[in-house]
Amino acid sequence: MKLLYLMHIPWRWIKQRPHFFAESLSSDFEVDVYYKKALKAKKAHFCDEEKQDFKISSFIVLPFERIPIIGRWAVVDYFNSLLLWLQLPKIRNYNIIWMTSILMYHYFSPFISSKQKIIYDCMDDELEFPSIKKNAVLRNKILRAEKKLLKRADLVFCSASYLKDKVLNRSGGNANKFVLLNNAIQMPQKENATISGQIKEKLETVSNLSNVFMYIGTIAEWFNFKLLLSMLADNPTAHVVLIGPNEVEIPRHERVHYLGTIDRKYIFSFMEKASCLIMPFVVNELIRSVNPVKLYEYIYSNKPVIAPVYEETQQFEPYIYLYSNEKEFKALCASVIACRLGQKNEDSKNIEFICNNLWEKRYDVIKSKIQGLFIGVHTK
Numbered sequence: 001m002k003l004l005y006l007m008h009i010p011w012r013w014i015k016q017r018p019h020f021f022a023e024s025l026s027s028d029f030e031v032d033v034y035y036k037k038a039l040k041a042k043k044a045h046f047c048d049e050e051k052q053d054f055k056i057s058s059f060i061v062l063p064f065e066r067i068p069i070i071g072r073w074a075v076v077d078y079f080n081s082l083l084l085w086l087q088l089p090k091i092r093n094y095n096i097i098w099m100t101s102i103l104m105y106h107y108f109s110p111f112i113s114s115k116q117k118i119i120y121d122c123m124d125d126e127l128e129f130p131s132i133k134k135n136a137v138l139r140n141k142i143l144r145a146e147k148k149l150l151k152r153a154d155l156v157f158c159s160a161s162y163l164k165d166k167v168l169n170r171s172g173g174n175a176n177k178f179v180l181l182n183n184a185i186q187m188p189q190k191e192n193a194t195i196s197g198q199i200k201e202k203l204e205t206v207s208n209l210s211n212v213f214m215y216i217g218t219i220a221e222w223f224n225f226k227l228l229l230s231m232l233a234d235n236p237t238a239h240v241v242l243i244g245p246n247e248v249e250i251p252r253h254e255r256v257h258y259l260g261t262i263d264r265k266y267i268f269s270f271m272e273k274a275s276c277l278i279m280p281f282v283v284n285e286l287i288r289s290v291n292p293v294k295l296y297e298y299i300y301s302n303k304p305v306i307a308p309v310y311e312e313t314q315q316f317e318p319y320i321y322l323y324s325n326e327k328e329f330k331a332l333c334a335s336v337i338a339c340r341l342g343q344k345n346e347d348s349k350n351i352e353f354i355c356n357n358l359w360e361k362r363y364d365v366i367k368s369k370i371q372g373l374f375i376g377v378h379t380k
Contacts, residue, residue: 008101128286163289214274
């Protein structure tokens, strides 16, 4: 069976849920991955390309909707449809079309037949991204597309319970199509390749720092720099290390160290150098819909982990420390520095939790649900 996998993020972006699922699906289906090319992304934010057994290609759409006046014109959608028709193979040759974003359906729906199965992996509340909230034309377009997608989709996987409930309440749809499928972790592989000089240099830099509070992930509008700077002001021996692509300006501070994007195969080596792993987010509507991948990885490291309390982090409470305000965050950090706060749970319990939350476990659910759509039809 042929599966067209449409991604809204570049393949070589920091490895996320879409990458893991695409790799797993390729073991049972003939998968072709097409990802939306980022027109403004910095090359420094891309990771090294991994060799895959399936086809990976990019496509371009012109972001007319980002310009409110032009975005209202129906002709721009027809233009992008023509552009996509020229770039992709015949879409109707696929049995299944997997989408990771609402806009994927907006772009590709003219080419989809009624016989094809559509699977939507709902990972974020797209309507809550700042760039979309500020653009009424784009927001309304996505809202309309979301309602159409939920009506047409055969399966909808949701990464978070809060997100699932919110999307259902907002856009309707058949609740029986929805499957709660949290994020997960891939066990780190042993590093066969020699660590490059640049990576080794960054590791040495972190090794020479005292009281390292480390964050790994995308740095964007939801990042609470004010909280970190306040903590650093109270703790002169503390350092903050940030790893991942940045979409906002990082404040200049002698004890804030930004290391850029680092390939995932080296991430766990950096975690070993941390005194504590942190997730300093502003808890807004966007974040409330996020089941954080980083918390699974943080727990694996057997380090103290500090994150804000909200619906999706409460399930991690046996393994991490939660805070609800600046005072609590700073008190937890001070306890780490004073060596009064170690990892929340013992190693064996952490590993047991991780083994129950592997991407392979999540894929077992996906495979079972897809097979249910094709009674009497076998995968390859």
